[in-house]
Each structure stands twice: as C-alpha cells, then as structure tokens.
Amino acid sequence: MPVLPGAEPYRHEGGEVGVLLCHGFTGSPQSLRPWAEYLADRGLTVSLPLLPGHGTRWEDLQVTGWQDWYAEVERELRALLERCTEVFVLGLSMGGALTLRLAARHGDEVRGIVLVNPANKVHGLAAHALPLARHLVPSTKGIASDIALEGSEEIGYDRVPLHAAHSMRRFFQRLDRELPQVTQPLLLLHSPQDHVVPPADSARILSRVSSTDVTESILEQSYHVATLDHDADRIFEESYAFIGRLAPSVGKEGTATGG
Incomplete structure (x- = not known):
C-alpha cells in the first residue's frame, strides 16, 4: 500500500549526537x-520512522499491534546507538509512551527523553468497551488534527481501528508498571x-517515573498536536536546549555539526 504523500519516514546523517x-x-512522521528538520539543521543525526500500519489507510493499522510499533522504534534506536555516542528519544502522544518504554528498557543507552502530550491511558467508557466492541465494530471516529493553529493539518486517519486501539490500551497498562524504571x-x-x-x-507519568532531572513546560497556545501548533517553535527550541545541556558537544563546530 503506498504511503500517503507527506507521511514518509525521515532520516538525516549528522554528527555524533542522535x-x-x-x-x-x-x-x-508528518x-x-x-521538529526533525529543525534538529537536523543543527547538526544532529535524526531518525523519524513510520510506525507499522500508519501512513497508508486505517485498515492497515487494524492488523498491527503495540508490539509491531515498539519493535520499529527499538530497531531505529539500535541503529542510532551503533553510529552515535549519545542518543535522545522524543515522542508525541502514543509516541511519548513508546519513548518511555525505550527509556525504561534501555537505561543509560538513552541519554534523555522529551515528551509532548504523552499518552498513558485510554479514557472514558469506550476503554472498557474495547475488548468486546472491537469484535462488533471495526472502527470509530478519528482523532487527527487536534490543532489550534488555523490552516495547520495533521496527516492522520479519519477512523480509529478498534483492534489496534485495544492493543494500545494493553500497551499503556503494561507501560504504567514499567514507568518507575525510567x-x-x-x-x-x-x-x-x-x-x-x-x-x-x-501528571500520572511524572508521578510514576524515577527521573530526578525533570523539566515541565506548559503549552498554553496549543492543542494535542502541539508540534504543528502555535507552540511548535518553543518545543523545538526547548528540546534543542535540553539536548545541548546534556550533550555539550551539540552545536560546537567539528563535533555535532561534522564541520
């Protein structure tokens, strides 16, 4: 199945920080x-994969599960670790949950993490109905493009496949038990x-992780997909500063820039 225009994965070969x-x-990835291009322009090595079942049509997501999505980001992490001296992981929404699991399982191999509106739970009555409903109804209304900025659109599905949503719910439950390992x-x-x-x-994530170096930043002007919203530049700048604080070689000629 062809990937939707704009939804392709993105990679950039930069310096020693990935x-x-x-x-x-x-x-x-759209x-x-x-965000990925902002970091690449500043000399970092960047990997932004397309998760299995995404970027094509919602029916393709229906036949995948959390193990597939996690396996993809873990493969990408291992590839970065082979060529970079320090690696950071950044994630939006469920991508934030994947980021947390990578951090929990890979320890010091992950130098730091950045989360934007990370998901930890499937909320509401629908969550409890998923185990049964997924056998009766294939999909429900989509959740894409929750963006305050007029004219900004997210490339995402207009339907949520319930088998995949059920798998995501089980992933969140498993991850919640692993958060103290972060x-x-x-x-x-x-x-x-x-x-x-x-x-x-x-709030739940902050209460469960064991990290002591924690910075919380409020995005007053944005909705869920804040990386495409009013606060996008702030996210890019704060994450770059965070990476630079922990990996001082970033931004210095002859190291991260490869100059």
Whole structure:
C-alpha cells in the first residue's frame, strides 16, 4: 500500500549526537517532520520512522499491534546507538509512551527523553468497551488534527481501528508498571487544552517515573498536536536546549555539526 504523500519516514546523517522521534497513534512522521528538520539543521543525526500500519489507510493499522510499533522504534534506536555516542528519544502522544518504554528498557543507552502530550491511558467508557466492541465494530471516529493553529493539518486517519486501539490500551497498562524504571533526564511539554490526551496523563507519568532531572513546560497556545501548533517553535527550541545541556558537544563546530 503506498504511503500517503507527506507521511514518509525521515532520516538525516549528522554528527555524533542522535535523536529518535516517535509519532502518535493513527498519525505519521508528518506531525514531527518540522521538529526533525529543525534538529537536523543543527547538526544532529535524526531518525523519524513510520510506525507499522500508519501512513497508508486505517485498515492497515487494524492488523498491527503495540508490539509491531515498539519493535520499529527499538530497531531505529539500535541503529542510532551503533553510529552515535549519545542518543535522545522524543515522542508525541502514543509516541511519548513508546519513548518511555525505550527509556525504561534501555537505561543509560538513552541519554534523555522529551515528551509532548504523552499518552498513558485510554479514557472514558469506550476503554472498557474495547475488548468486546472491537469484535462488533471495526472502527470509530478519528482523532487527527487536534490543532489550534488555523490552516495547520495533521496527516492522520479519519477512523480509529478498534483492534489496534485495544492493543494500545494493553500497551499503556503494561507501560504504567514499567514507568518507575525510567531514570533519564526528562523534558515534558503538555497542553492544558488537549482534546485527545488529558493533562492527567502527564501528571500520572511524572508521578510514576524515577527521573530526578525533570523539566515541565506548559503549552498554553496549543492543542494535542502541539508540534504543528502555535507552540511548535518553543518545543523545538526547548528540546534543542535540553539536548545541548546534556550533550555539550551539540552545536560546537567539528563535533555535532561534522564541520
């Protein structure tokens, strides 16, 4: 199945500091592409993969599960670790959950993590109905393009496949038990007005991780897909500063820039 125009994965060969970006459920690399290009322009090695079942049609996502999505980002992490001295992982929404699991399982191999409106739970009555409903109804209304900025659009599915949503719910439950294993420096940016993931998810994550170097930043002007919203530049700048603080070679000629 051909990938939707704009939803392609993105990679950039830069310096010794690498960054892995993880997109969200039913979304695509397009939602993080400006962020990835911002970091690439500053000399970092960047990987922004397309998760299995995403970026084509929702029916393709229906036959995948969390193990497939996690395996993809873990492959990308291992590839970055082979060529970079320090690697950071960044994620939006479910991509934030994937980021947290990579951090929990890979320890010091992950130098730091950045989360934007990370998801931790499937909320509401629908969550409890998923185990049965997924056998009766294939999909429900989509969740893409929760963006305050007029004219900004996310390339994502207009339907949510329920088998995949059920798998994501089980992933969140498993991850919640693993959060205390997360010890890396953490930058968390979240929107008070988010119509997909409530602020309670960010609060839960902060209460469960073991990280001591934690920075929380509030995105007052943005909705869920904040990387394409009013606060996008702020996300890019704060994440780059966070990486630079932990990897001082970033931005210095002859190291991260390869000059």
